Amino acid sequence: MVKYSIFSLARNALSRHENWPEAWRSPEPKSEYDVIIIGAGGHGLATAYYLAKEHGVTNVAVIEKGYLGGGNTGRNTTIVRSNYYLEPNAHFYEKSLQLWEGLSQDLNYNVMLSQRGVLNLAHAPSEVDSFHRRGNAMRLNGIDAEFMTRDQIAQMVPLLNMSMEARYPILGGLIQRRGGIARHDAVAWGFARAADARGVDIIQNCPVTGIRREGGRVTGVDTARGFIKAKKVGIAVAGHSSHVAAMAGLRLPIESHVLQALVSEPIKPCLDTVVTSGAVHFYVSQSDKGELVMGGDLDGYNSYAQRGNLPIIQHVVAALLALFPCFSRLRMMRTWGGIMDMSMDGSPIIAKTPIGGLYINTGWCYGGFKATPGSGWVFAHTIARDEPHKLNAEFTLERFAEGKTWDEKGMGPTPNAH
């Protein structure tokens, strides 16, 4: 692997950038691996990278049905944060955020992390109270959180409609200044390149069609390129987890739903914070290219379609204009949808399964992107040691049967409400 640096950049400039090597190989699959990860999205690639880096397990393949990072890794709205209330979520996402903070150096790949702050707006006195409560819980868990008054918000985000006559007047907000955004494609590419450099085989355009088991243990996977033996198999296919887990006879506490996002035409820098509002079901940030990137809630019905419908888009745009009337003349450039594994309590599942050597990483709801490094880090630990790390010990498949759900919003087993 050529180390990316100012020197390699200068050296390659002399040859008009025509001699850069490929960032990763496209190898033929071997007949057997110690570990196969199904799904070359951010989570799968991060898992492979940390298996090699932290656990010395390098005989690893990541098998992908399409192209690398072509699923939810490239469909999210790139927000990174750890502003959770419940302890298992708080500690897990904080570990992930800490990994984010060193990720560009660690991978030798610029993931363009921009810690511009994530601001949650409060529109009612009860919401102000609950933000104080969550902020206090975060600080007790060692995570940065700061309550902002109306005046502070008006000063920091001058484009917001701060009128008390607004349909949802802004009464205050909770900000996590270490939160922000990152470049999502770069995360997949950076993990792929770094994992490949440590010997991991990334096999693209190779759908897994079956998971073979013998005597309660996994023995390998059937793929479009034939059977590949494996001692251990990890599933990291968020959106399609139920479908892939069914290949091993498993049924999951998961429903698949579509979440849409959209971007405006690019404009000059005007919004340097991620602004979210739970009350109007909306969040927005400005990308480095100048587009406003925004989204809202799920469409609400089961879907594997990777595209949604107009009512949610209208809702998101209406919410944008309620908060930022000055954007009323912006044209929207494109919309898209990604398929979310909605779990029954809104928290992820990163765990062993009842089948020996088979592990699953699912239930990301719409929080998967920020979890990418942390998820890979604990999933690699779970696979290498055959036991969870303490950071994911609570995120089991069995927690639903045991009554130990982690329901951040208190919605109960209604996946489309988390």
Next chain:
Amino acid sequence: MLLIDCPWCGTRDQREFTYGGDAAVKRPADPAAVSDKEWHDYVYIRVNPRGSHVELWHHNAGCRRWFKLRRDVVTHEMQGSAPIGSELEPPLPIAGRPGKP
């Protein structure tokens, strides 16, 4: 935009409807008689098929009645609806559908 067939009101815009989840999930008739595992499966486990899915919808801005809808969750194709309590036909094989060879 989904155009949803209400068994009573006909084809209407999705905005008039509220989603009610997987219709294949059946509440055990006698909760006290089932095992913890059966109850857990009823509350939490879903088949979540990638294809034809039978689901509950409520026509909340119309007749305000619940009904069952069969819908392909990959293509958004509508495959029939029926009142609660009656069975839905299985979807036609693709070759037999109107407009398909």
